[in-house]
Amino acid sequence: MTLISTLSDKEEVTGYFLVKELDVKQTNSTPPKDYWDLVLADSSGQITAKYWDLKPAEKESLQSLQVAKVHGIVQLYRDRLQMKVIRIRPTGPEDDVRLTDYIRAAPVASADLVAAIHSKVDSITDTDIRNIAAFCVLKAGDRLEHYPAAKSHHHAYYAGLAYHTVRMLEIGEFLCLQRPFLNRDALIAGIILHDLAKPEEMNAQLGIVSEYSDRGRLIGHLALISGWIVEAALKLDIPTDSPKVTVLQHLVLSHHNLGEWGSPVQPQLAEAVALHYIDSLDAKLQMVEDALGSTAEQETWTPMIRGLENKAVYRTRF
Amino acid sequence: MTLISTLSDKEEVTGYFLVKELDVKQTNSTPPKDYWDLVLADSSGQITAKYWDLKPAEKESLQSLQVAKVHGIVQLYRDRLQMKVIRIRPTGPEDDVRLTDYIRAAPVASADLVAAIHSKVDSITDTDIRNIAAFCVLKAGDRLEHYPAAKSHHHAYYAGLAYHTVRMLEIGEFLCLQRPFLNRDALIAGIILHDLAKPEEMNAQLGIVSEYSDRGRLIGHLALISGWIVEAALKLDIPTDSPKVTVLQHLVLSHHNLGEWGSPVQPQLAEAVALHYIDSLDAKLQMVEDALGSTAEQETWTPMIRGLENKAVYRTRF
Amino acid sequence: MTLISTLSDKEEVTGYFLVKELDVKQTNSTPPKDYWDLVLADSSGQITAKYWDLKPAEKESLQSLQVAKVHGIVQLYRDRLQMKVIRIRPTGPEDDVRLTDYIRAAPVASADLVAAIHSKVDSITDTDIRNIAAFCVLKAGDRLEHYPAAKSHHHAYYAGLAYHTVRMLEIGEFLCLQRPFLNRDALIAGIILHDLAKPEEMNAQLGIVSEYSDRGRLIGHLALISGWIVEAALKLDIPTDSPKVTVLQHLVLSHHNLGEWGSPVQPQLAEAVALHYIDSLDAKLQMVEDALGSTAEQETWTPMIRGLENKAVYRTRF
Amino acid sequence: MTLISTLSDKEEVTGYFLVKELDVKQTNSTPPKDYWDLVLADSSGQITAKYWDLKPAEKESLQSLQVAKVHGIVQLYRDRLQMKVIRIRPTGPEDDVRLTDYIRAAPVASADLVAAIHSKVDSITDTDIRNIAAFCVLKAGDRLEHYPAAKSHHHAYYAGLAYHTVRMLEIGEFLCLQRPFLNRDALIAGIILHDLAKPEEMNAQLGIVSEYSDRGRLIGHLALISGWIVEAALKLDIPTDSPKVTVLQHLVLSHHNLGEWGSPVQPQLAEAVALHYIDSLDAKLQMVEDALGSTAEQETWTPMIRGLENKAVYRTRF
Amino acid sequence: MTLISTLSDKEEVTGYFLVKELDVKQTNSTPPKDYWDLVLADSSGQITAKYWDLKPAEKESLQSLQVAKVHGIVQLYRDRLQMKVIRIRPTGPEDDVRLTDYIRAAPVASADLVAAIHSKVDSITDTDIRNIAAFCVLKAGDRLEHYPAAKSHHHAYYAGLAYHTVRMLEIGEFLCLQRPFLNRDALIAGIILHDLAKPEEMNAQLGIVSEYSDRGRLIGHLALISGWIVEAALKLDIPTDSPKVTVLQHLVLSHHNLGEWGSPVQPQLAEAVALHYIDSLDAKLQMVEDALGSTAEQETWTPMIRGLENKAVYRTRF
């Protein structure tokens, strides 16, 4: 089976791909004609595609977030590859394809990631902090299994949120060993909670964010999770103004570090400082790793990466 | 009775003043001697004062936030007036002085301000919004009667918070009449709530903030009041993710307008835009009015005002 | 008659519209063919339109800022509606259409707005300030009747400048009542003058700015109106360095508040502070009201609004 | 005669110095005693001085901006030299001292500088531009002979404004030769006018700015000189909206380059670009030259220079 | 011979032009067809061009950076002129054309510029500084003869780097005469060295930068030339930590003035301050001169200039 990341100019291809985006558009010929503007994806990357001469009868035959069988030709257009689709149809049981094989996903199985997070919750020694963390993980529900960590910034794929959390927990554990003055309970809980309201901030399926929710746009995931902590405290009969609740709220509210990055307060706690830099370190390195991974091996430079001061990254070859 | 704002160089004065600050310090003579470094205040302003040659026996005789009877001489020191205290003693019942006569306070009686706020809460037509606002006003409790609106920035006096709120409500009502497209319930509730968690953010007595609370420093009054709204909704059985709760949280979280001014989200609602600019208008104009009022009439320029891009204000004389 | 704001995809329409913009362009077919790229407008909004297969004989038959009779079909193109024009011709007397019915305009009649401004000028009690204000209003001339307040930022329609001024005057009067320490003469004059040189800064017809003037680009409306005040003082034999002239110049020069927003000096006068925030309040709320008004009722979010930190606005439905 | 720049610790000195600043202050001993806090100056620099034990009878015997005969001892205090004054008296005719010998002044005679400026005005070939420039130079009057270019930033000494102007004219002439596309009339007039309203912005005597004027604080020298140009045009019957008047206004308004540096418009004219960079070049290099000149020869680094990103300057020794 | 700067709409032209860029692209017709997307240039400017209906056999017949004989028709497309190419072929010996006649180049012969630079190197009196400057000029090699000073910002043409250097040297010499306190050796060497590593930072041919080099992107020309100075010192047996080497490194590292403009240190040397402002003055004025020169004479305004705060420049006509 041909992976998108290996396609090259003029290659003719037949295979299964996820229809990640699907829009009916019109050419600017006279009279304009309908066509499909598609984004096809598999686990290795994505490619824009055009299906010209779309017939009225075909319009309803395909939907986005389906796996389709596609026959097409790859072409270089404005320096980027795109596919001219010749034939495309939705798959059925007879194709024997599994949706999750065709989406970009974290390199670790979702169930393992979620189990790791649960296990870290259980390892928190302070009862109140453990219970608040558990309450919030429960509130996130099964969305934690598949949500990405962001719309496009970083970890923008199936289970990206859980993967980001688990990798940060690994770094956090290392730092707690290296620096015993850190309060492990606070740091572990802070890492688990910091992005946990993202499922309330965004609407996502298959690791793909379609849009921000109204509540996400109007409140943001920092103040949302701070509200979850208040709710947890009330439900668990922990005073909402106790130091533990205060510290957890501070951890999540300050984790973007600066006001212009969305934090209403700045880190004023050892664990809050650690949380912010662990978050940056994991997010930035993942952006770099993913950008290098989705850039053809022979290319020395990746495309520009937004979250990296809009810089491209150089591939070391020694 | 002599007001502080009318004192002049070399004037000898006997009168009652609030001891706003009181510190035992030591001269840098050899050997160092103890003295009191004081800030004396009345309703017209404040003046620094020194009581030299403090005897060990006197040290415990006076406390801050008391009214004292003072005999002293005014002197010009480094371009500012200060008082050399000759005698000072705490007042007792025989002096027949009321503490509240000696502090800076809003120009409207505190009880009237609080009543006006309650009345505006009652005027909200939507039951959920009215109940949430009422819950939060109740939670602020009697601190609303005397809290200042800030430590020093603006309305930093007895009942300053209530006064700021009431004046903003007047502007808000005017705007709702001028622009019927505004949702009056949301705007009135937003104005009442926007600074209502300041009593949780700061510790104050007599309109004077002694310090920020731990919870105030770590969370800030924006996220605090957002948490109160969550609490209100839970207690009142209003879904925490309902549009009304979302809108109220958005109003308070966005009222500082920009991330660098402490808002994790920016105004995205007509009433949130109105709230921010009504808040600025009232706070800035009050700073100017108070600065002109506490600058001697013959002075053309006030001192620099921090909240006004650090500019002084010119007194128009025509 | 069909309003542009009510058009929908695939709708066939015949009606009168203002030709707001008109350009001859060429398709990128081989060989390229001429077509008209149009912007059609009425009082409810505007729509881009294409008239394909433009014949050489037709090229001179139509001009911009005319009302035309149009027959066309609405189409969705790149997520936005546009009109494919089938027939278009200029209107004549027989059509009995009035140009001003087809443009976006302030919701209050232009003559009433201008009369209100004149009346406020007359109400200024100080002779010098009143005469300077009157001189400048006279210099703006009849352009005050129809100029917009900006090219696109806010109040970008017929009589937008006068409307913005009148609404600000209403807020100003309210504040003078609420806060008697404000100098009403200075504030009323400042509001009237603050944008009054916009007609020298821009070239506009029918409320539509075609371009900035050379003088507008090189000097800007703040320094332009400051120069008008100097001119008024010289013509009226008021010393150019008198406090009243100084205060009026300061009001107009500082009304953008910060250097990076175009003010060479920052507000240092109670009335200058009031002027800036009244201006912001009116401009921002009008942007929001206009954005909500021109967004289809069923849409929850407006498009992004440039003057509002590039944020969209949420429509409250309760 | 001993120059201030050559004084050293513990040196006893008798000589004539300008009393640049003179304040009666009080020690913080008990009881406080009066003393004079002085700044003494000569052409080489300045030194703070204290005259302890000031007797009541002496208080009126001396004024600032007089030359005094002084006997004192130099002492190192907090890493800086200051003078302990033993005797001080104002000079009279018998001392045969000239005030101008004791102040910091431009290295070229004031009369020569002013003559050079007049000569450059005369060399402008365009009648309107020449007449406007001449009008403004006349309006500045004899203040041009002695005003500094700034309070402390650069050229803060007698005739500093004229010196700054003349040096910029030299660079301007060079650039006009090197780059014939530049309009010499506009550039020469722009240089002459750019800071010419500083005498209206500040109050100065002997090259020392005591304070900014009300008009200077409220309008600033950029908008002030722009107003002078309007006035000149009206008096000379040149249309105020003619391109020449527009260009001259643009040159002065844009010469600070950016909004945050006080320019309401940015340079949009070859000569405006040249003017800004010539101004920067001359001002910055003069700051460096003056800082090196007033730093003891054996010091490798000058103090920090505010106008130079707050950096100190290194003295090259090869 | 017709110059590109004089072409007008609908003009038919036959002439020689440099093929500055050449790409095979495809129309978005169905099926897509190949065409050449070209940029044609001569000494007067450049124009985009299309050669439709490119036949497979023609594809290899032409390369970029060749002079071609072209027959085409000029057309207005989206407000800009472009050329529809009818016939195009590479030139051969029989055409008798010289490549250098068809490129944009500095207005002074490259050989003269390089000779002027060598002569300035020789005029440096200090042996070490002269030798280091000579070493670096030698290392730049013959690239100094033809490199532009930037990709597009300023002096982006044949020998632009040498031209920029020579003009700055002229200003530098003038300033050394005007201000004898400047160290001429340091300033002359600083000017020669400041952009001398641009040939290592970019890949260019015929004055046209195709791309930045890997080393250029990863290190930048400031740190590159600083490294050349270290290399020169080592090769010439001058201690790398001597004041002269330090000063030369400081000059090149600080010449962008601020950290956000790429300088790791800020100017802290009289000559470094001079270098930065001479560089700005020459670069900005050249941008303006070139923008005016390449804008049609009848246009009052140039296009926006990136390096000039994105402002257009006004053409004075008096």
Place this chain on the structure above:
Amino acid sequence: MTLISTLSDKEEVTGYFLVKELDVKQTNSTPPKDYWDLVLADSSGQITAKYWDLKPAEKESLQSLQVAKVHGIVQLYRDRLQMKVIRIRPTGPEDDVRLTDYIRAAPVASADLVAAIHSKVDSITDTDIRNIAAFCVLKAGDRLEHYPAAKSHHHAYYAGLAYHTVRMLEIGEFLCLQRPFLNRDALIAGIILHDLAKPEEMNAQLGIVSEYSDRGRLIGHLALISGWIVEAALKLDIPTDSPKVTVLQHLVLSHHNLGEWGSPVQPQLAEAVALHYIDSLDAKLQMVEDALGSTAEQETWTPMIRGLENKAVYRTRF
């Protein structure tokens, strides 16, 4: 023996302390009297001290960076403890004190830190990278044993530079294990080199920076170490423009991430991104740990920490 961190108001103390700073100053009494202004230090912290009534004969008896025997009384002055010294004398062999017992130092022995760094150099597998790293470590020489990592920002104590480097190496090793796509050679070398030119940038003894060197101020440690790498390559016959040299230069030049923080280029390499965030993480957490450690246990908040957005840090007590 009494540690400075345990001293309290009015305590009388006799002990050995390091004389960290020593200045002769004068009281502002009349006449002024000489006194010593001292900073005394031990491994637990430091305290300012005054020795009044310094006799001329005593002035030369003590020098800074000596251990002295001190008898004094602790006093609270302006809210901070200081010591009034009664007797002080330098120590001699008879006191049997070791200097290194009295200074603040990294918590790991200097020799162990240096050995760890050498061992990491040896573990680099690429010969060129290993040799360049070894060359630079050798060039830093024995200063690596005792230099602090900064003047006051972070790790400002004996062997702070080596300690910072070793802790970063630990985090770096962890990340290389967690993320195999990282090039360990580049990251390890980058960590070792990134601050290695600090000994050339500053002058320090006993972990205390007295001042920046001329070369440090004029070039900065980023461009300095970049120059060392060039020197290493030349001495080791590795081409200075090879990818390995380029990558090492890029790592050190970009490690401050942004231009305004001193990096002339931004990280464009996976390992450069990692290096910057590891550096921040270690430096910030060490600041927090050290601030908490030097704040009395009963205090909830540390003083404000400059490198932490000027925020204080809260001490968690659960």
